[in-house]
Amino acid sequence: MSQAISSSTSSENVPLGAVLIVAAFLLVAVMSALGKDAAVSTSAIVFFQNFISLLLFLPWALRNGVADLKTKHLLLHGVRGLGGVLSQALMFIAILKMPLMNTVLLSNSAPLFIPIVARIWLKEKINFSMTFSLVIGFAGVLLILKPGPRLLRNPAALVATAAAVCSAIALVTVNRLSSTEPTYRILFYYFLTASILTAPFLPFGWHSPAEWQWLILMGIGACQAASQLLIILAYRHAKPGRIAPFNYSVVVFSGLIGWVVWHNRPDAFALIGVLLVSGGGIFTTLKGGPNTRGHFGWIGHWNAELLRIKHWEKQCQSRPSQATTSSAS
Numbered sequence: 001m002s003q004a005i006s007s008s009t010s011s012e013n014v015p016l017g018a019v020l021i022v023a024a025f026l027l028v029a030v031m032s033a034l035g036k037d038a039a040v041s042t043s044a045i046v047f048f049q050n051f052i053s054l055l056l057f058l059p060w061a062l063r064n065g066v067a068d069l070k071t072k073h074l075l076l077h078g079v080r081g082l083g084g085v086l087s088q089a090l091m092f093i094a095i096l097k098m099p100l101m102n103t104v105l106l107s108n109s110a111p112l113f114i115p116i117v118a119r120i121w122l123k124e125k126i127n128f129s130m131t132f133s134l135v136i137g138f139a140g141v142l143l144i145l146k147p148g149p150r151l152l153r154n155p156a157a158l159v160a161t162a163a164a165v166c167s168a169i170a171l172v173t174v175n176r177l178s179s180t181e182p183t184y185r186i187l188f189y190y191f192l193t194a195s196i197l198t199a200p201f202l203p204f205g206w207h208s209p210a211e212w213q214w215l216i217l218m219g220i221g222a223c224q225a226a227s228q229l230l231i232i233l234a235y236r237h238a239k240p241g242r243i244a245p246f247n248y249s250v251v252v253f254s255g256l257i258g259w260v261v262w263h264n265r266p267d268a269f270a271l272i273g274v275l276l277v278s279g280g281g282i283f284t285t286l287k288g289g290p291n292t293r294g295h296f297g298w299i300g301h302w303n304a305e306l307l308r309i310k311h312w313e314k315q316c317q318s319r320p321s322q323a324t325t326s327s328a329s
Contacts, residue, residue: 017238021246024230029253031223032104033261036095038216040209043201045220046088046194052221053228054191061188069185076177077186081193083170088194090163097156100258101266102144105251105274106160111281112137113168115288121172129287137280143273187228244285248278 035045061069071077091107112134118124126134145157177186209217234243251274258264266274 012239012242013237014242017234017236017243018246020230020234020237021243022249024227024234025247025250026253027223027227027230028250029100029104029257031220031227032091032095032254033100033257034216034220034223035092036100037261038213038220040207040213040217041202041205042089042092043198043204044206044209044217045092046085047198047202048217049088049220049224050085050191050194050198052218053225054188054195056222056225057184057187057191057228061184069188071181071185071189073177073181074189076173077189078193080170080173080177080186081190081197083166083173084190085194085197087163087166087170089198090159090166094156094160094163097154098160099264099266100262101251101255101264101274102157102270103160104254105277106141106144106157107163107167108248108250109137109141109161109164109277109281110167110171111284111288112141112277113165114171115284117165117168117172118288121169130284133280133283133287135280137277137284140273140276140278140280143269143276146269183232241286245282247285248282251278 031049035049038045087107087110091103094107095103115124115126115130115134119126141161145151145161151157174186255264255266255274
């Protein structure tokens with residue numbers, strides 16, 4: 001295995017991995033914008049987002065039969081599902097009351113909370129460099145939150161921040177799962193759990209969506225599924241640490257969409273906050289411990305590495321001569 005890892009490093013295609021991850025987070029930005037414009041209940045958005053993704057991923061999950069979906073970690077899958085659902089619901093609630101870019105950034109500030117969750121839950125230490133990056137990141141969060149009476153009158157920014165906390169819990173759980181569970185099983189149980197958890201809330205505030213609203217709901221689900229697929233493909237070509245900084249391209253895309261569609265122009269404090277949160281989040285993602293490297297698109301650090309290694313091994317099997325040359329070197 002160690003030989004495969006060292007050889008796979010030379011077979012990396014970082015530009016392709018970066019393009020795929022940027023495309024994935026473009027879809028995440030589009031999905032968030034669709035949710036802001038859907039004009040349906042939050043429970044309906046989150047349910048269809050995950051149920052449509054479940055239907056699209058089901059053939060892949062069942063390709064080896066139902067027995068292959070058996071798991072010994074139902075509790076962890078449940079915790080991950082609950083954290084993810086709460087994160088999505090809180091983000092879509094906040095997105096109706098504040099600019100798209102700020103909402104997406106705050107709800108994607110999970111890397112700043114992951115070390116704290118890992119410290120409380122798993123007793124993982126936070127070293128000095130991590131502490132410094134967290135201080136930088138949280139300074140950016142404060143610039144965006146703008147604490148004061150206005151925040152109390154419209155606590156949407158606090159709701160978006162709460163979404164990041166829930167996301168951090170889910171992502172730490174994903175890292176624990178990804179050391180034993182394959183990617184397709186993690187995604188299957190997440191989409192299934194999320195659909196089950198949100199289905200009972202559908203009758204509350206439900207009204208029959210118009211045709212354009214059905215299209216938006218289907219678009220949200222398709223964007224969710226496609227973004228996960230692109231992330232999986234990206235980590236087949238590049239190490240997580242090499243392309244993790246491109247995760248924050250979602251903030252740029254969200255800012256552009258918010259500017260063009262809703263004419264939201266961020267002020268200087270918000271822009272500085274974006275830079276600080278992104279910088280702190282990237283550093284914690286790259287330098288975090290084994291349970292804090294979770295901001296890789298819901299598939300986990302170990303799964304991301306394993307996907308790349310398996311992709312390299314598959315290439316070697318199809319091209320024996322190249323594999324022999326690479327091993328010899």
